[in-house]
Amino acid sequence: MISRKFPKIMYGGDYNPExxxxxxxxxxxxxxxxxxxxxxxVNVFSWALNQPDEETYxxxxxxxxxxxxxxxxxxxxxxxxxxxxxxxxxxxxxDILTVTTDGKKRKFGRRHNSCPNSPTFxxxxxxxxxxxxxxxxxxxxxxxxxxxxxxxxRCYCDNCENAFREWLKDRYETLxxxxxxxxxxxxxxxFYDWEDIVLPSALSEGLSGGNSxxxxxxxxxxxxxxxxxxxxxxxxxxxxxxxxxxIPDAVVTTNFQGNGTYKPLDYFKWAxxxxxxxxxxxxxxxxxxxxxxxxxxxxxxxxxxxxFMLMEQTPSVLNWKTVNPTKRPSVMRLRSYxxxxxxxESVMFFQLRRSLGxxxxxxxxxIDHAGHEHTRVFRECTELGQELQQLGNHLLDxxxxxxxxxxxxxxNWWAVELGGGPSAHLKYLDQxxxxxxxxxxxxxxxxxxxxxxxxxxxELVVAPLLYMVKPGYAxxxxxxxxxxxxFLTTFYSGIAxxxxxxxxGGYPGELRRLLxxxxxxxxxxxxxxxxxxxxxxxxxxxxxxxxxxxxxxVVHLEGAESFASFGSDYYEGSPALTRNRxxxxxxxxxxxxxxxxxxxxxxxxxxxxxxxxxxxxxxHGVEVVQREKADLQFTFVLNxxxxxxxxxxxxxxxxxxxxxxxxxxxxxxPPKSVMILEGQKEAGLRGSV
Numbered sequence: 202m203i204s205r206k207f208p209k210i211m212y213g214g215d216y217n218p219e220x221x222x223x224x225x226x227x228x229x230x231x232x233x234x235x236x237x238x239x240x241x242x243v244n245v246f247s248w249a250l251n252q253p254d255e256e257t258y259x260x261x262x263x264x265x266x267x268x269x270x271x272x273x274x275x276x277x278x279x280x281x282x283x284x285x286x287x288x289x290x291x292x293x294x295x296d297i298l299t300v301t302t303d304g305k306k307r308k309f310g311r312r313h314n315s316c317p318n319s320p321t322f323x324x325x326x327x328x329x330x331x332x333x334x335x336x337x338x339x340x341x342x343x344x345x346x347x348x349x350x351x352x353x354x355r356c357y358c359d360n361c362e363n364a365f366r367e368w369l370k371d372r373y374e375t376l377x378x379x380x381x382x383x384x385x386x387x388x389x390x391x392f393y394d395w396e397d398i399v400l401p402s403a404l405s406e407g408l409s410g411g412n413s414x415x416x417x418x419x420x421x422x423x424x425x426x427x428x429x430x431x432x433x434x435x436x437x438x439x440x441x442x443x444x445x446x447x448i449p450d451a452v453v454t455t456n457f458q459g460n461g462t463y464k465p466l467d468y469f470k471w472a473x474x475x476x477x478x479x480x481x482x483x484x485x486x487x488x489x490x491x492x493x494x495x496x497x498x499x500x501x502x503x504x505x506x507x508x509f510m511l512m513e514q515t516p517s518v519l520n521w522k523t524v525n526p527t528k529r530p531s532v533m534r535l536r537s538y539x540x541x542x543x544x545x546e547s548v549m550f551f552q553l554r555r556s557l558g559x560x561x562x563x564x565x566x567x568i569d570h571a572g573h574e575h576t577r578v579f580r581e582c583t584e585l586g587q588e589l590q591q592l593g594n595h596l597l598d599x600x601x602x603x604x605x606x607x608x609x610x611x612x613n614w615w616a617v618e619l620g621g622g623p624s625a626h627l628k629y630l631d632q633x634x635x636x637x638x639x640x641x642x643x644x645x646x647x648x649x650x651x652x653x654x655x656x657x658x659x660e661l662v663v664a665p666l667l668y669m670v671k672p673g674y675a676x677x678x679x680x681x682x683x684x685x686x687x688f689l690t691t692f693y694s695g696i697a698x699x700x701x702x703x704x705x706g707g708y709p710g711e712l713r714r715l716l717x718x719x720x721x722x723x724x725x726x727x728x729x730x731x732x733x734x735x736x737x738x739x740x741x742x743x744x745x746x747x748x749x750x751x752x753x754x755v756v757h758l759e760g761a762e763s764f765a766s767f768g769s770d771y772y773e774g775s776p777a778l779t780r781n782r783x784x785x786x787x788x789x790x791x792x793x794x795x796x797x798x799x800x801x802x803x804x805x806x807x808x809x810x811x812x813x814x815x816x817x818x819x820x821h822g823v824e825v826v827q828r829e830k831a832d833l834q835f836t837f838v839l840n841x842x843x844x845x846x847x848x849x850x851x852x853x854x855x856x857x858x859x860x861x862x863x864x865x866x867x868x869x870x871p872p873k874s875v876m877i878l879e880g881q882k883e884a885g886l887r888g889s890v
Contacts, residue, residue, distance in 0.1 A: 206344065206452050207546055207597060211276070212589045213240035214550030214567065215513065218266050219250055221554065225572070226266075229554060230273040232568055236579065237586020241270055241553060242512070244333075245280035245350050246312065249287035252329060260336055271342035278549075279343055281333060281440050283326045284350035285312040294321040300358040303403040316356045317432040318364040323439055330440045334447035346451055347512075348440045351458035351481060353465045355429050357402045366395045368428045382700040383420035390418065401425050408620060415620035419701040426615045430467045434474070441474060454479045456512040461496035462630055467611035469651045472503035481513035481551070484536070486526055490824055490841045491641040493536065495634060497543035498601075499609060502649030506600050511537070511545040517565030517578045525563075530577065531873035534585050535839060538875045542826035542837035546597055548589065550582075588859055592877075595858065599828035599835055603648040604813050605640060608664040609633060610652060616669045616701050623693070623725040623752055632665040632691065638797065639804035644815040644825040656681040660811045667694040667712070669701065675711035682715060683784030687811060690716070691791045692752045693723065708754075709790075716790045717761030717781030724753045724772070733768030734777045734795055740764055741806020743799070749777065751794035761790070778803075819848050823870065829882060836878040840870040855880040 213233075218226055233241070243266055244251075252258055270277050286297055291309035297319045300306050307314060315322040330348075337343050373379040376392055385391045392398055399405050401422040408415040416422040437455060444451050456479045457468055472478060480500045484493050500509040514536070518527045537548045555566035567582045574583070614629040640647050648659070652674050656662055662681065667690045675695075682688050695709025695716075704710030708720035726732065734749040746768055755772045761781035766774050779790045789807070808814065817825045822842030828835045836855070840846050847869055854865045855878035870876065 207594070209239070209593050210541060210545075210589050210596060211240045211344075211510075211547035211549070212586050213238045213275070213278075213547075214242060214516075214553045215245060216241035216243055216553040217246075217556065218243070218554075219247060219262060220556055223265075226269060228572070229568065230269060230275075232574055232579075233275060233553070234273060235574055236567060236583045237590050238275065238553065238567070240276045240278055240344060240547070240549070242278040242280060242347055242549065243267075243270075244282050245347065246282065246285050247280070248282040248285060248329065251282055252287060252325075254289060255293075258329075258332055260333075264336075267337065267340050267342050271340070275342065276344035277340075277342040278345050278347050279333070279337060280347040281326075281330045281349060281444075283315075283329065283348070283440065284352075286315050286322065286325070290321065290325065294319075296358070296360060297321045298358075299354060299356040300361075302355070302357055302407065304357065306358070313351070313354050316358055316360055317429070317436045318356070318358075318360040320360070323436060326436070327439045327443050330443040331447065334444045334451070338448045344452070345477070346444050346453040347479075348437055348444075348453060348455040351456055352433050352437065353458065353463060355465060357400050361429075361432070362398075362400050364432065365400060365425065365428050366398055368431065369398065369424065370395065372424070382702070383418060383424075384702060385418075388417070414615075414618050419616065419619040419621065422619055423612070423615055423701050426465070427467070427612070429465060430470060430611075433466060434471055437471070438474060452476045454510065454512075456481050457500070460484070460493075461500050464611075464614065468499075468503055469609075469611065475504075477546075478503050478507070478509040479512040480509060480545075482511070482540075483513075483515060483519060485519070485522065486528065486532070489638075490539065490839075491638050492634065493539060494543060494641055494824065494826075495637045497540055497545065498637075498647060499649045501544035501601065502609070502651075505654070506544075506648065508544045508546040508598065508600075510547040510549070511540040512547070512549050513551040514540075514549070515565040516550045516567055516582055518563070520561060520564040528565075529873075530581070533578075533581055535841065535873050535875060537585060538837065538877075539824065539826075539839055541596065542824075542828070542839065544601060544828070548585070592858060596828070596830070596835060596877075599830035599833075601646055601648070601826070601828050603646040604660040604811075605645060605647040605808070606650045606654070606656070606659040606662050607633065607637060607647050608652065608662065608667065609649045610669070610671075612671070612699065613666060613669045616697065617666055617693070619701070623723045626728055626751060627666075627693065627725075629666055632794070635794070635797070635800060636663050636665045636689075636691075636804075639800040640808075641824075642797075642801045642821075643805045643808065644817055644819055645804070645808055645813060646816065646827065652677075656686060657684065659686065660813055661687045661689065661808065663689045664694070665691045667691075668696045669699060670695055670697075670704070670711045671699045675715065678712070678788075679715050679783070682786035682788050685785040687787050687789070687807070688715070689789040689791075689807070692720075692754050692793060694790075713759070715781070715783055715788050716779070717759050717783070717788070718776070718779055718790055719757045719759050720754045720792070721757060722755040722772075724755070724770070726750045726753060732770060732793065734765045734793060734799060735768045736765050738762075738764050740803070741809060742802045743806060747799035748796040749793040749799075753777070754792040756790075756792045761788075767793070817848065817850065820846050822846065823848065832882050834880050834882045836880070838868075838870065838876040838878065840872060840874045843872050845872065846870040850878065853880060 695712035
């Protein structure tokens with residue numbers, strides 16, 4: 202397990218000493234020690250400093266930084282520096298520059314400005330990383346490696362186009378198979394030569410309307426998205442392998458962006474090549490807590506429940522929104538513990554010292570422009586640092602245990618939103634979040650899984666918007682349900698195969714027998730319009746009528762039973778919520794997008810019928826999460842609300858790790874507070890599974 206390399210939950214963040222005079226480096230070390238900082242991410246954007254020309258490498262400044270970190274009891278997360286190429290490289294080798302979807306070749310500037318299929322980029326990046334590995338392989342400060350940074354732009358240059366053709370040859374082998382997969386007889390797109398294939402850009406298959414994902418040919422664009430993710434993975438692996446060739450037991454990662462749900466990269470395909478998953482997350486003050494919880498659970502799910510790193514968050518303020526308010530007192534601590542509760546084994550910030558110039562000079566930092574420890578943010582960071590030192594390695598390798606899984610699939614995400622469907626308002630992440638929220642509201646833990654995951658370990662598997670059914674997956678789901686599992690899916694599922702070709706014979710395609718229904722029509726509703734979902738049979742606490750919208754399907758029963766029907770329009774009375782007995786299990790289908798209140802009650806009742814109950818009964822605004830390690834159980838209780846909250850944890854005494862007190866019975870939670878309760882697994886809590 203990766204955390205064997207970690208002595209404790211690591212605490213620190215991005216440090217850019219090269220931006221400051223050396224005279225303040227020692228003061229930085231003093232402040233880091235004061236705050237409990239024990240790891241610094243360095244060298245992330247220093248390629249130009251390290252390699253001023255084609256032949257010269259200068260690492261002396263980095264030697265000083267690495268030595269100073271070690272001398273002051275800190276570890277280094279060593280960046281490879283390849284996130285921004287030097288200006289001289291762009292001038293001398295223009296193939297390294299990216300091309301935008303509208304065909305414009307970029308000039309040197311910003312960051313993430315390298316083409317993943319540029320021979321120049323790959324050559325010089327690999328050389329640089331090999332030299333770094335050879336130089337620092339025995340350095341006592343080195344704890345782990347940070348490849349590139351927030352990888353993932355899309356490039357439309359000639360190098361990418363040529364590489365795309367080679368990728369397609371490997372995937373399809375013949376043009377006949379490609380033409381069949383892409384349905385190219387539509388609009389006369391049949392290809393007779395590989396050289397005729399061009400990238401799906403704004404100049405070729407893009408549609409007007411301002412949505413960059415809208416395309417005339419979904420099959421071509423879907424494959425380009427897969428190719429782009431694979432191209433960047435190949436670049437990552439060049440650096441990964443360069444490090445491993447010198448330091449076989451090195452811990453290597455890269456930081457995932459987009460708050461963990463970054464559309465251009467299929468993170469499930471990347472995860473096997475990261476020794477530990479790392480996440481950057483930047484919620485706003487008003488961001489719902491369940492939004493962050495979902496992203497943390499997804500990061501944990503990428504490697505089948507393994508812990509991950511919180512690589513970046515702001516300790517105080519963002520700088521790129523229209524309005525950038527500060528984090529209120531105690532919020533940074535609370536949100537940091539939310540990440541730890543859901544599997545993070547580091548709490549790290551961007552940045553440790555605030556930049557003095559350029560784009561991120563007003564982004565939050567542990568050390569503000571004032572340059573001393575007498576700020577609210579520094580005090581809060583210090584308090585958290587002291588608590589993490591107190592916790593030591595106690596929580597390392599603790600795992601979450603779930604009986605519920607939600608399928609997350611990047612191919613489905615891409616395909617659902619490539620255009621041509623019933624509504625531009627239909628968003629994959631929204632539906633994933635809707636179903637996740639229903640479990641979150643009921644304090645029921647879930648795992649995120651991919652299509653390869655073994656389903657038998659779960660009582661309930663949920664697959665919102667399973668639009669694309671990959672080869673063999675319908676059979677896998679069918680066997681799972683036959684064996685006693687419960688499967689839940691939604692409208693707009695079973696529509697297409699892995700190439701985004703519609704499955705003929707009626708929706709929901711390959712899922713039709715499992716679900717026991719036939720969907721005749723899909724009616725899209727404008728956002729301001731609603732229908733109603735009327736219960737025909739009581740199910741748990743569900744009774745009466747509930748709002749629904751977005752999409753309403755005309756469903757015919759083919760063995761399933763209807764629990765609710767639509768309340769209006771020409772399909773009034775037709776099934777809106779169905780259950781099909783299949784073997785020893787059952788399959789549920791929601792033919793519309795129900796309200797949150799319906800979802801919360803439905804999921805609670807469905808889980809209750811499977812013997813899955815809340816970890817702990819807790820009021821709205823209180824989050825409950827549980828991790829296990831050996832015979833110990835750690836229950837995190839987080840009060841996100843502005844009010845004092847009360848909970849009842851049962852008669853068994855638990856140790857509260859942050860205070861050291863033994864607690865039981867009724868507890869009070871101050872606003873924005875955290876409790877970590879340690880107890881024996883067999884004792885459990887009231888309401889635990």
